[in-house]
Amino acid sequence: MAIDRGERSGFEVTEGQREAIEEAMRIIIEEDRDRGIDPLARFRCERCRRPEHLLGSVLYGDIRLCNLCATTFEVARISGRVRTCAQYVGGRRIRTMS
Numbered sequence: 001m002a003i004d005r006g007e008r009s010g011f012e013v014t015e016g017q018r019e020a021i022e023e024a025m026r027i028i029i030e031e032d033r034d035r036g037i038d039p040l041a042r043f044r045c046e047r048c049r050r051p052e053h054l055l056g057s058v059l060y061g062d063i064r065l066c067n068l069c070a071t072t073f074e075v076a077r078i079s080g081r082v083r084t085c086a087q088y089v090g091g092r093r094i095r096t097m098s
């Protein structure tokens with residue numbers, strides 16, 4: 001990653017960074033499929049609170065995100081908008097701890 005060019009503008013991510021994240025998320029889906037994760041299995045995503053596919057979901061510590069929310073989180077993290085998954089999920093956990 002080229003981060004020392006001195007031209008990082010705020011919260012922007014480059015097209016290349018976004019593509020790399022989306023590619024990584026596609027790989028996670030393929031790996032889950034290869035590992036035999038039930039394509040019909042669902043879980044409640046911590047971010048969007050919807051019953052989403054377990055296949056392709058990502059576990060950050062004890063927080064599980066659906067593939068779409070994980071993609072958005074990775075983009076937010078690389079842009080510096082959030083640092084942790086708990087922050088991204090909405091501060092419910094953070095407030096009780098600090």
Ligand SMILES: [Zn+2]
Nearest residue numbers: 045048066069
């Ligand atoms: Zn989600």
